Amino acid sequence: MGFDDEWAQLRGQAAARQGTHTQLNGTGDGPSAGGPGGLGGGQDFASTPAEKKAAANTIETELEPNTKKATDWADETSKAAVGEFTEWDTGAGIKKVMETWDKQVKVLMGRLSTEKGALRGASGLFAGNDDLIKSQFSPLLKPQYGPYASGLDGL
Template sequence: MRLNSADAGGAPWGDADVASTPGQKKAAANTIETELEPDTRKAGNWADDASGKAVTGFDGWDTAAGLKKVRETWESQVKTLMGRLSAEKGALRGAGGLFAQNDLATESAFKNGSKLNGL
């Protein structure tokens, strides 16, 4: 698709064609699910466990209170990151479905609404 106002060089991102890549979206969503989410969860748990031991080791000291606050902040950040990864995974999978539905609707509109049908 090319707009009348587009220069001869094509789109600024390098390709003059607009295209959807459902396979790449699915692959990216699968990478999030099989690699990023488990690895992030594992790293988050490791750091949480280590800081929990440090809090216990400094029990009774002001350092323990500081470490406890750091641990709470870390847990919150890991939870936020996990939520973001999950949202991105869902968006990638949803976008693939939306593009497919749009393509089918466009095809149907051309087939059913065209005055050229039957020529």
């Protein structure tokens, strides 16, 4: 058996072992379908400016203050434990855990702040993009007033 024959045989065997295939039988029945574009619900990814504002307000009025409150409580309890175990290696371990905890809380608070700002800025960004796109098409739009409004180029 030559190289070409052996190569063809190996390729055929590999193709036969590959039992999974992707086949698109349809695109679903619209936005409420469970497939791409529908994702199981009508408007899962769409949100209004009011919904974005409400989510940002929830972050500001509930998540951030409650996270800070929980962090302060954990810090107080941990500091007390470090004080009780200063002579033991446990005290040093708790202190190390507190440092890690504080770093993680700082990252979380930063993330919450970023998400809040992104939610508040998204509506304005989308509106600005719409205005920019409209202005790019404005030379193609027929004027409402003036000599060219009739479409007869001033005639």
